[in-house]
Amino acid sequence: MEKIHKGNGFAVIEKNGEYQITFPKGITGEPAFFPITKELMGKAFKSPDDAYEVMIYAETGFWPDRNTEEEENERVREFVRKFPELLITVPDNQDLFTEEELKELLPLGEKNISEEE
Structure with missing residues (x-):
């Protein structure tokens, strides 16, 4: 069974113990889907900054350079x-x-x- 966890500007789809983050991409805003771990799903829902970092990581494989x-x-x-x-x-x-x-x-x-x- 598929479960959708809605965030602010993104969603995480949970299905059979696997997770995908989806968010609009490009000028058309077409949804993009990227596999993530359960831990990354938890991070994405902590704060908007964490969600942004997870989206960048899911798409590029690199964490964004953010200065605290x-x-x-x-x-x-x-x-x-x-x-x-x-x-x-x-x-x-x-x-x-x-x-x-x-x-x-x-x-x-x-x-x-x-x-x-």
Whole structure:
């Protein structure tokens, strides 16, 4: 017996213990069907972002390159460590660091600014 699990912009068809995800593709919006696992079906229904990732993976075999907020913050942190004056010129950057880190980085930033003048 076939069971259809409806999601937002996609559906998963369950039949005889096998799963397919389907969603509209191309300019005509024709439905495309891709085999997935039961685990991927569960992931698809967790959130719209998870559903998007499962659809991309089902179609291409690759997970989309998505930067999490945490990964993005770490990239900014690394950049600001190289240019600590950005802690002074852009004070919001200080929110990314602990007090201990700021005690170390702020004097370096002040030094870099004074050397520029």
